[in-house]
Amino acid sequence: MKLDMPYKVDKANVVSEKFEDEIVIINLESGNYYSLEGIGFDIWSLIEKGNTPNKILEWIISRYDSGKAKEINKLVGEFVAELRDEGLIIPDESLENTDMETANTQSERDAISAKPVSDLDKIVLHKYTDMQDFLLVDPIHEIEYKDWPKS
Secondary structure, three states, X not given: OOOOOOXXXXXXXXXXXXXXXXXXXXXXXXXXXXXXXXXXXXXXXXXXXXXXXXXXXXXXXXXXXXXXXXXXXXXXXXXXXXXXXXXOEEEOOOOOOOOOOOOOOHHHHHHOOOEOHHHHOOXXXXXXXXXXHHXXXXXXXXXXXXXXXXX
């Protein structure tokens, strides 16, 4: 995976909602929905802000065990690739990289302190397929948002 390639959320086919410490993501094209917590929450937030995987990696290493940079690099690369493979993010070569912004929530994640890399054993994208039929039948997918609501 090219770590300097910026990605963006595929807003034409993906919606997400942040809750206190979790993000729920729906792929409107496949009908799958996903849940992210912990470091996955932070990575998603940073992607939404236009950060490259390389900048995200730097941010994570600065907050976790910097002695495990190679292992963290592998985990972040695999996770971003999984988001891409699930159709949740797409490459965006036109994005200007923003200055590194931290993930917003819980007072900037309660000023995250350095944590051992074991807390990162695997960055998990929880995938659910049980509502595909309902999400794909929903007629709201067939309208142009600019035309709705009509007054």
